[in-house]
Amino acid sequence: MNGTIKVAALAALLVSGAAFGADPSTDTADPSADRTAESDQKKQDEHPLPDFSQLDTNRDGGISKDEAREQSWVASRFGELDADKNGKLSTDEYQKAVDMSKPPNP
Numbered sequence: 619m620n621g622t623i624k625v626a627a628l629a630a631l632l633v634s635g636a637a638f639g640a641d642p643s644t645d646t647a648d649p650s651a652d653r654t655a656e657s658d659q660k661k662q663d664e665h666p667l668p669d670f671s672q673l674d675t676n677r678d679g680g681i682s683k684d685e686a687r688e689q690s691w692v693a694s695r696f697g698e699l700d701a702d703k704n705g706k707l708s709t710d711e712y713q714k715a716v717d718m719s720k721p722p723n724p
C-alpha cells in the first residue's frame with residue numbers, strides 16, 4: 619500500500635543524487651566580467667579634418683554652419699572659429715580650425 623510512495627521517494631532521491639553527480643565544474647570564468655573601462659581614456663585622438671573644399675559643398679567660399687554640421691568637431695566650435703561672426707568659416711578661419719585640431723607641436 620505504501621509501496622508507491624517509497625518508490626517515489628527513492629526516485630526523488632536518485633534524481634537529486636544524479637543532479638549532484640552531474641555538477642558541472644564552475645571554473646569557466648566569464649571573460650566579459652573582467653572587462654575594465656581602460657580604453658575610456660582614449661578619446662578622439664585625432665581629428666582628421668577634410669579639405670575646405672570638401673566641406674564647402676555649395677562652393678560659395680565659406681563653410682556655413684549647415685556645411686560644418688558633418689564635422690562635429692568643427693560644428694561644436696563653430697562660433698569660436700567664425701572669428702568675424704559672419705556665419706561662415708572662410709578658408710583662413712577653417713585653416714585655424716585645422717591647426718587647432720592637430721596636436722600641439724612638441
Ligand SMILES: [Ca+2]
Pocket residue numbers: 673674675676677678679680681682685
Ligand atoms: Ca558653403
Ligand SMILES: [Ca+2]
Pocket residue numbers: 699700701702703704705706707708711
Ligand atoms: Ca567667418
